[in-house]
Amino acid sequence: MRDGPSGAVLLEIARAKLLEEILPRLANEQVYTARMIANAMAIAARELASDPAAAGQETRRRIALLYRDAGLAALPPDLDSEEMERRLAADIRAGRFDAAAQPLLALLQWQVRARLLLANPKLVQGKQDAG
Amino acid sequence: MDEAARARLIAWLAEARGRSVVAAEMARLAGGAIQENWALTLRFAGSEEERLVLRRDAPASIRSSRSRAEEFWVLEAMRAASVPVPEPVALCTDPAVLGGPFFLMRRIEGVADPRRLVRDDRLIPDRPAFGASLGTVLARIHATRPPRPDLGWLGPPPADPAAFRIRTYRAALDRLATPQPAIEWVLRWLERSRPEPHPPSLIHGDYRIGNIMVADGKIAVVLDWEFADWGDPDEDVGWLCAHCWRFGRPDREAGGVARRSDFYRGYEAASGRAIAPHRTAYWEAMAAIRWAIIALEQGGRHRAEQEPGLEAALSGRMAPQLVEEAMAVIAAIEHA
Numbered sequence: 197m198r199d200g201p202s203g204a205v206l207l208e209i210a211r212a213k214l215l216e217e218i219l220p221r222l223a224n225e226q227v228y229t230a231r232m233i234a235n236a237m238a239i240a241a242r243e244l245a246s247d248p249a250a251a252g253q254e255t256r257r258r259i260a261l262l263y264r265d266a267g268l269a270a271l272p273p274d275l276d277s278e279e280m281e282r283r284l285a286a287d288i289r290a291g292r293f294d295a296a297a298q299p300l301l302a303l304l305q306w307q308v309r310a311r312l313l314l315a316n317p318k319l320v321q322g323k324q325d326a327g
Numbered sequence: 328m329d330e331a332a333r334a335r336l337i338a339w340l341a342e343a344r345g346r347s348v349v350a351a352e353m354a355r356l357a358g359g360a361i362q363e364n365w366a367l368t369l370r371f372a373g374s375e376e377e378r379l380v381l382r383r384d385a386p387a388s389i390r391s392s393r394s395r396a397e398e399f400w401v402l403e404a405m406r407a408a409s410v411p412v413p414e415p416v417a418l419c420t421d422p423a424v425l426g427g428p429f430f431l432m433r434r435i436e437g438v439a440d441p442r443r444l445v446r447d448d449r450l451i452p453d454r455p456a457f458g459a460s461l462g463t464v465l466a467r468i469h470a471t472r473p474p475r476p477d478l479g480w481l482g483p484p485p486a487d488p489a490a491f492r493i494r495t496y497r498a499a500l501d502r503l504a505t506p507q508p509a510i511e512w513v514l515r516w517l518e519r520s521r522p523e524p525h526p527p528s529l530i531h532g533d534y535r536i537g538n539i540m541v542a543d544g545k546i547a548v549v550l551d552w553e554f555a556d557w558g559d560p561d562e563d564v565g566w567l568c569a570h571c572w573r574f575g576r577p578d579r580e581a582g583g584v585a586r587r588s589d590f591y592r593g594y595e596a597a598s599g600r601a602i603a604p605h606r607t608a609y610w611e612a613m614a615a616i617r618w619a620i621i622a623l624e625q626g627g628r629h630r631a632e633q634e635p636g637l638e639a640a641l642s643g644r645m646a647p648q649l650v651e652e653a654m655a656v657i658a659a660i661e662h663a
Contacts (some may be wrong), residue, residue: 308647
């Protein structure tokens with residue numbers, strides 16, 4: 197354990213200072229760069245606050261279920277989540293999921309959504325608001 | 328560019344023109360991680376001031392695209408076809424001058440910044456007419472068809488442009504560090520849903536706002552021909568209309584600057600070819616996935632510390648929204 201506040205919280209505080217105190221004083225051509233810096237800090241803060249181990253576990257569980265639902269031979273249980281995704285990617289390319297589009301799509305949408313929540317959560321909220 | 332390089336450049340210009348250079352000013356232009364652009368203001372003995380752009384590869388250029396010589400030859404062909412492009416002035420392939428090939432083109436004044444063109448109606452007062460002109464100009468580009476001896480270096484056109492793209496993108500995915508199952512699914516769908524190819528045309532390959540310079544509310548020139556190739560003309564149509572190239576104005580489906588119907592109207596009138604919405608939608612899904620792969624490549628390149636820069640470092644995080652966009656386009660096609 198580290199002493200508080202956490203790295204994610206530090207980044208959020210620093211980002212707020214940047215946006216509230218520094219940005220308004222910048223010359224026009226530097227505003228875009230400052231906004232990019234603020235965006236990078238926000239992404240880093242969300243990624244620091246996330247739990248990649250839990251996300252990896254959930255990915256493994258869902259991919260294993262998908263192979264079962266699609267009637268394909270199970271992947272070796274000792275694969276890590278990245279290696280499972282690699283097998284899944286290769287099997288999709290080879291057409292092995294052509295007949296199982298719906299369960300596959302559900303998994304992929306979940307995965308893309310999870311990445312979007314870290315990279316740009318506003319887009320997810322916007323879509324949910326729009327129904 | 329150091330003093331010695333500038334001196335070699337001036338000497339080369341004087342020799343190429345057969346006149347001494349009496350005044351020269353150079354300034355690096357913004358943008359261009361792959362190409363370097365320099366504003367060059369010259370005066371040759373006994374003549375008027377000339378305003379030019381010098382274009383050469385950036386020193387750490389990695390992404391494969393047309394060489395500067397090829398880009399110069401495309402400009403010549405497009406100028407002959409009455410496509411508005413910067414006038415190509417001179418090409419130098421001798422590496423002794425600047426270390427690599429470069430060319431000069433006439434400098435045009437105008438606005439290419441997408442954010443300004445999307446927001447500011449003073450820059451484009453008549454958006455329906457501007458939208459139609461986007462179509463007219465694109466149709467004129469597409470009127471260039473193989474075989475063309477002067478463009479023989481482009482090689483033979485791909486028999487199936489969509490299949491060719493899918494092969495290229497899969498090879499790019501294989502070079503990435505992380506697996507991308509969602510992108511693989513989109514590519515598999517694109518592979519199984521390929522439209523019957525059109526007869527091949529010259530395509531621009533990056534026809535969108537940002538690569539179109541506007542002056543007096545009209546298209547002044549089309550820029551950045553580094554992705555020009557033989558291909559399916561609908562690829563350019565889909566690229567311009569893709570959601571990811573609307574710069575915060577998704578309601579203006581033609582590049583964020585005009586209505587899709589106006590763009591189609593101009594294209595159809597000039598080409599005599601009706602645009603089929605399902606084919607454009609196919610290429611819009613392809614556009615989102617192409618952009619997603621470029622974004623991931625840029626992010627990955629940053630990890631390899633070959634191209635530092637915050638914008639490139641952040642671009643990998645854009646991939647999920649692009650993939651989601653491609654999936655949404657496909658869902659809409661399947662629903663139709």
